[in-house]
Amino acid sequence: MNRLSTPAATSFSTPWGTHDLTRFPEDPREQLRAWDAADEYLLRHLAGEGDSAQGAATDLDGRAVVVLGDRWGALTTALADHRPTGIGDSHLALRATAANLARRGAAPDAVRLLSTRDTPPGRIDVLLVRVPKSLALLEDQLHRLAPAMHPGTVVIGTGMVTEIHTSTLRLFERILGPTRTSLAVRKARLIFCAPDPALDPGPSPWPRSYALPGDIGPASGRTVTNHAGTFCAEHLDIGTRFLLGHLPTAAPGDRVVDLGCGNGVVGTAAALAAPGARLLFVDESHQAVASAEATFRANLGPDAPAEFRTADALSAEAVEPGSVDLVLNNPPFHSHQATTDATAWRMFTGARRALRPGGELWVVGNRHLGYHVKLRRLFGNCELVAGNPKFVVLRAVRR
CATH class of the missing domain: 3.40.50.150 (Vaccinia Virus protein VP39)
Structure with missing residues (x-):
């Protein structure tokens, strides 16, 4: 067709x-x-x-x-x-x-x-x-x-x-x-x-920055930069905070993807924990990718190796299949006014395509969303790494 x-x-x-x-x-x-x-x-x-x-x-x-x-x-x-x-x-x-x-x-x-x-x-x-x-x-x-x-x-x-x-x-x-x-x-x-040329609205207040809490691991106290429209531009969201408390440490040389990177807090924390890792930040929002790059550069320097791509999840246009060691993901479950798991499903299938055999996908999500069912169906396995009454951190391995 x-x-x-x-x-x-x-x-x-x-x-x-x-x-x-x-x-x-x-x-x-x-x-x-x-x-x-x-x-x-x-x-x-x-x-x-x-x-x-x-x-x-x-x-x-x-x-x-x-x-x-x-x-x-x-x-x-x-x-x-x-x-x-x-x-x-x-x-x-x-x-x-x-x-x-x-x-x-x-x-x-x-x-x-x-x-x-x-x-x-x-x-x-x-x-x-x-x-x-x-x-x-x-x-x-x-x-x-x-x-x-x-x-x-x-x-x-x-x-x-x-x-x-x-x-x-x-x-x-x-x-x-x-x-x-x-x-x-x-x-x-x-x-x-009706535009009024005499009006002086002043400069745009964006981008904005804030300091992270002091109890979230390698990114504690670090500065986050947010361009307008980025998710949780005023504070650290509680799902990301929970993931940061259980973040895996990559090995030197590992290729790590912050998928749906938002302002790049997760990927920046992974880079701080494993200086030899190679980071790739991916989001479908241009504002988010700009925020992630600003956050990463502010904390690791202008010459630190990293890639920043605007793309649909981990589709073939974003990354070559079998080239990734670790994917870190906090998927959204809203698209405009609709509540849907379509974005999460594309992220999970794209992650499986991008991971090498033995590579891992780590996901944080609301407990009630049942991501473990989708991950087991897709990967054939899913491990509960951590949980609280609201969130779970899940790990799936590409066999």
Whole structure:
């Protein structure tokens, strides 16, 4: 079957045509769509349809259009004829956008895709914002994009009602200018903001740093750097803390992966405990990988050997099979608003592929998630290393 016509794709009808969209990685069993009512609402407004538009379409022709935070490429794909620039933190979202553009038949140079760490465009005439889960990420990105805006820039945000709060609106207003919202339609809402060049929001407060507790092993008292949107950017999360208390010590020369590295605390602790180990930090968030690199360099120096990659778990693009001795993992169990074990499963299968025979995967997770069942099914073994009423640390060996 042609991968660009997988059963996972769903048809998304827009004023700019109907497009088959899918998430990434593509999975025929995927039940979640690559678009929602918030995407629909924004596109209908741009086309001059619906009550919020009051019959006036937004002129996109020849204008510098930027789409920030497109979840799976629905907005960018629909507007591909206007040659937008897409900016996102998620590697998976950017890959999905590229795949959906290819499925649509868009020219390779029709859309420019940037990460949140790339240099932003120098001019923005229309900014379309898919409101992210992280208010900190929104804050940082608005600061980064504000210099490219002018009084005539059209700024429209979109999200589900549960994703847009008073604090969200205050952020737009404080950094860009006067802000208002639309009525809710199918539990989605729009945000309208008029940039004010006279406004001085000051510098972005990101990245931020904090000192680790003094009782967590080799990383005790060390400094952690967090770029906006990184998980637990203000303090050490309790799952990671539990893993740090039971961290294995790698042998000199071992290749160790901090999988889903976040701010890199786990991998940095492993490197401090075993100076001869070779570290690889992997996350699907560009902000997280930048945080991990900053944390590692601050504690081990600018010349310490380590690799930093933005990728989908430990897929073939991230690391060659059979090349890893130890994988350390604290998997997430949320994807946007959905609770799911799909990410953990991809991490576990990718770890098994990457490990050499005898290599080990160490996982910390909430006790109730039952990761031991999945690990036994995948590896044929799973050992409980440590546990408390909330968390377990599990060890699986590649036979």
